[in-house]
Amino acid sequence: MKKTRFITQAAMIAAIYVVLVEVFKPFSYGMIQVRVAEALTVLPFFTPAAIPGLTVGVIVSNIIGPYGLLDIVLGSLATLIAAYLSYKMPKKLLVPLPPILVNAVIIGAMLYYIFLGTPDEVPLLAIMGWVGLGQLIACYGLGYPLIKILEKYKEKVF
Template sequence: MKKTVFLMQASLIAAIYAAITIALAPISYGQIQVRVAEALTILPAFTPAAIPGLFVGCIVANLYGGGGIIDVVFGSLATLMAAYLSYKMPKKWLVPLPPVVVNGIIVGYILNYLYGLPLLITMGWVAVGQMIACYGFGYPLMKVLEKYEDRIFKSDGSHV
């Protein structure tokens, strides 16, 4: 039962991440972006299933985004790394920080490499967009989910 719940949670997170990113495509891609789905990067604080879920969701979203194989591979690996680091954060208020830092650096570099955008400025813009998504949307989401954590993320599947 636990493996089924894990797979179900990961799949649902991947689908939601990809759907939000693609639905909001005009603001999800590019030098100045607020990928609203990055608010979901707080989910590793509640379930380790969010780590592969966010990774797969990002792969799907990046396949749609037009940045090519470099963005699909390295952008998605950045999300995987950030999700794992979020999972390991010792304090809840730090959970949204890894996606801000990791994606700011890696996605900023990817955009610089692919489109010749100025490196530090692009890293800064990506980090600002991540800050909006992860702390502006993700942190309030985390506070709401904390109230219902036992009901939503219970591993025996009885409330999932």
């Protein structure tokens, strides 16, 4: 029963993540992005099933997305690391922090590499800053209120 619940939760989180990326696609990719689905990165606070769920959601979203294999690999790796670190956070207030920092560095560096030598080239720290700002909006602006809402239903949902 526990294994079935874990797999079901992970699959539902992955599916919701992909749907949110697709619904808000214009904001989900690029140097300046607010990926609304990143609000779900707070879910490891409630269940470890969110770790594979978020990772699979990112893999599927990035398969559909514009940046190809590099984004599939690095995006899912960044998510896996951030989700695990969020799961290990000792305080609720810190749960959204790993996705902000990990994505700012990994996705920022990836986007810098992708746009290097193009007319859209921007300094590395600027891209990291923009990615971090988008993550801050998604993770604390949307994700932290999600924690507060889900806490009321924790026993029924998770």
